[in-house]
Amino acid sequence: MSYSYKCLLVHHIGDGVFHVQLNRPKQLNAINPEMWEEIEDVFRKLDTDSDCRVVIFSGNGRAFTAGIDLKSFSSNLTDLMAKDHDVARKGREILRLAEKMAVAFNLIEKCTKPVIAAIHGYCIVRELAVGFAADQGTLNRLPKIVGNHSWMHEIAMTARDFYGPEALQQGYVSRLFDTQEAMMAAAKETANAIATSSPVAVQGTKIVLNYARDHSVDESLRYVAIWNMSQLQTEDMAQSAVAVMTKGPKPIYAKL
Structure with missing residues (x-):
């Protein structure tokens, strides 16, 4: 299979382990529409690639991701809102856009191969700060992951930053590391253990x-x-x- 992308780096690093990196380092890996489509494509392919047994998912450069590329999506939304349509028809277009975007993240979850998220630097999820309720899974998945609805409500409604120790305490992440290098070494060790199992x-x-x-x-x-x-x-x-x-x-x- 071909894994050549503009906004992603994909490497088969051996023994059934693939490494997928968000690759817009100058933009802190902010997710634009093209990256969104490429995430969808790569996880569709990895799901059926018999050479792939486990995936490490990380960000190239100084951060995992700065979140949504507001400039790109604001431009798309502005173009949509400028159309000579009534609110119902504009609403349908916004719905189709949101559902299409959700597919990419759904495929990471639905991919039958385990996906290890190796997160460093920023991992920004705070849609409330830019005026809307998160619609790509943050409000749907995280309460079930962390198991602390009070904390989840606070984070979602204040859009405040939180750091590694708090993320570990709340079950948002499973482990912390002192350096990016140590994190990647542990991710590869875990991936290799999974890849050699049935x-x-x-x-x-x-x-x-x-x-x-x-x-x-x-x-x-x-x-x-x-x-x-x-x-x-x-x-x-x-x-x-x-x-x-x-x-x-x-x-x-x-x-x-």
Whole structure:
């Protein structure tokens, strides 16, 4: 597959690990419409690329991302609002734009390959500060991730900055590092550990975890049982069982 982009850098760094970097360093990786489309494209491809088992997602330069490129999107919105349409028709166009933008971030979540976010510098999410409610998943996903609705309400409604220790305390991130180099080394170590495990088990685990987040325990138990009707019949499980019982090396699993 071709992974050549204007606003992204994509490298297959070996052993099933791909590295996707936001690549507008002079703009602190602010996300413009072109980058949005490229994020959608790359995660569609990685989802079906059998050479990919896990993805590291980071930003090139001084920051992960400065958030939405306000200049680009303000220009698009200004052009839309200048059209000789009534409010209903303009509203439909805004809805289509918002839904199209949401697809890119949805695909990161729905990609069956685990995605490790390696965040350094800025990671700005504060739509309220520019006059609208966040509509690309911040208000929908983060309350379920951090599990602290009071803190989430405060952050969303004040648009204040917060830093690594607070993010770790609230469950927004899983680990902190003193340097970007240490962070990337840990990301690669984690990615390699995942990539050498059974892709059937890894991808199934991500899919079931995503399902469980939005469903009841009973619904999730039923879902994983149905999922494993086929997944328990793979060679991966037999190979893994032998390795565990004999205390042998981890098997080399076939691509999926």
